[in-house]
Amino acid sequence: MATRRRTLLKVIVLGDSGVGKTSLMNQYVHNKFSLQYKATIGADFVTKELQIGDKLVTLQVVVVVVIWDTAGQERFQSLGAAFYRGADCCALVYDLNVSKSFDSLDNWHEEFLKQANPSDPKTFPFIVLGNKVDIDGGRSRVVSEKKAADWCASNGNIPYFETSAKEDYNVDEAFLTIAKTALANEHDQDIYFQGIPEAVIENEPRGGGCAC
């Protein structure tokens, strides 16, 4: 059986509960959207193959669950720092109709860096997605594009996209930027991808989810 050498890129998707992380992932990979809300338990992950220039890459998108503590504060479930390490890019998602989800970006940003502990936190690539831009044709948005862009600019010029998982708006564009950013940052995956060193993957992509 022929094997093809591919580059494996790991992307962690974070953000408050209900902002649309799983929906964005499903829209991108499966071209599917459901209005039914089913909270992620543990983590969702999928992989998608794409060609970037002369490189065939496998983008592994991992959506990490959050849990609510008694004070209604979101925090990481303790999946263990090893789970985040080796990430090549982190996508922070908020719902641009929910102010609190935008305010949480600081926490997610900080928590990711704490958990993933990248070799250079100042240059680690993030991307921000303001999701659900479709709702009420944008009339119910509470976070302006400028406010979001300012946050991104003051946190190291993070690329920013406004998306709709529902209407498949800007989803491909956002994930392509994620993949390109991850590819540019691809570094120590041999060390951190336990069991999948340098991504020698047979045949077609795998996908799936886990409740780990």
Ligand SMILES: Nc1nc2c(ncn2[C@@H]2O[C@H](COP(=O)(O)OP(=O)(O)OP(=O)(O)O)[C@@H](O)[C@H]2O)c(=O)[nH]1
């Ligand atoms: N109108 C609209 N609804 C969306 C969009 N994206 C997600 N939703 C809805 O928002 C709800 C939550 O979406 P999820 O993708 O499950 O959110 P999540 O961030 O994965 O949530 P957790 O797993 O709890 O962290 C679901 O009812 C989705 O149908 C969008 O772009 N537009």
Ligand SMILES: [Mg+2]
């Ligand atoms: Mg989810």
